[in-house]
Structures are given as structure tokens and as C-alpha cells.
Amino acid sequence: MTRRDDHGSRGVTLLELVIAVFVLSIGTIAALRSADQAGRALGGEAARVMALQVALNRAEEYRLLGARQAKTLPRSVTFGPYQWQLEITEAVTRAGFTEATILTRAPEQPGARLVVIAQTEVVQ
Template sequence: MRDRLTSGARGLTLLELAIAILVLAIGSIAALRATDQSRVAIGGETPRLLARIAARNRAEELRLYGPQGGALPDRVTLGGRNVALDTRTETTQSGLVRATVTARAQSGEGAQLTVYLAPGRRP
């Protein structure tokens, strides 16, 4: 009788071990997937950050040179990446000039910034 109890306990222990290994394997796979998603998200942040910097730079250029902006380039290179810039201006009812700067990296990530300028301001 005692032999039957011990052999039954061993089988249950092996089953518990197999379930524990299965749970750990599933947890490891989930952790690896989460790490990979973080890597992809961090890698995509660089072009967005550079696009934001380019948009802020263009807004500062517009503040310096006025709403027309002179002959500012429509493409800039930051951090070894090309960023396309599009600037649209319109005059508001109060007489200010609203300039919307859209910056987009080659990979598609981008940023948009709106700045209000005094009309006809020249350096």
C-alpha cells in the first residue's frame, strides 16, 4: 500500500514540474516579445525627435526672418537623416500670422508645430 502512494506522488510531482516548465516558457516568450516591442518603439523615436527639432528650428527661423521666411530650404539634414519641412501661413482675424510647420522624416515619422508671428516683422 505504501508503494502505491509513493509512486502516485512521484507522478504528480513530474506533472507539476512539466506545468511549471510550461508556465516559465510562456512567461519567457512574453518577456522576449515585450523587449522586442520596446526596441522597435525606441528605434522609431529617433526620427520623431529629429522631426520635432527641425520643426522648432524652422519656427525660430520664421520668428527671426518674418512670416515669409525668405528662401528657407524645404529639406534639412539632422543627425544624418533628411527631414522634409512644409510651412503654411495664414493671417488670423486679429492680424497675427499663424505659421504651421510640418516636419517629416524619410521613414514617415513627423511632427507639427504652430507658431503665431507678428505681421511684417523684419530683422
């Protein structure tokens, strides 16, 4: 009987190990970049929601007080950790209401834009 020496069953070669490490490192880098991108996208979401909430609050003040009184409200609002600046432009509609475009911004943060139709003056 002759003993057969099978060279293919000795284990993993150095070249196979290098290729496996290379493929795993590419996969790890892709996963880390994806997680980083998701973190950046979600990181600005809280500020975007706060900006929209500030705009919604001002829109509700326009509806409750009327455009004439709401115009006298401060144009700077602290909400969360940010100081929001409000830019409001008004136009009178054909029906006699006021259309107010509310833009909220904070330094280095995303903003929000909202349009509201309100009475010019609220009769109480």
C-alpha cells in the first residue's frame, strides 16, 4: 500500500488568509461608513423638528391673536438648546385675510418654513 500525500488538505494557505482579511476589512469599512452617515443624517433631525415646532407655535399665535397682534411678538425664540430667529413675510389675500410665511433658523442648524392664513384682526 502506498500512502498518498494530498497537498490540498493541509489547511489554509497564507494567500487565502490575506484575501479573507482583505475582504473582511472592506466589509467593516463599508459598515462603519454607513453607520457614520446614518448618525449624521439623524443628528440634524432633532433640530429640524424643533425648527418646525417653533414655526407651528408662531402659526398658532397668528391664528389665535390675529396678524396685527402677532406681528408685535418677538422675532427671536429660545427653544431647546437653540436661539431661533423668525423671519415673517405677510401678504393680504383677496378675501381680506393675512397670509404669513414663517421661516425659522438657528446658526449652523436646519430651519423650517411654514405658511399660515389668519385673520388680520381677531374680534373678541
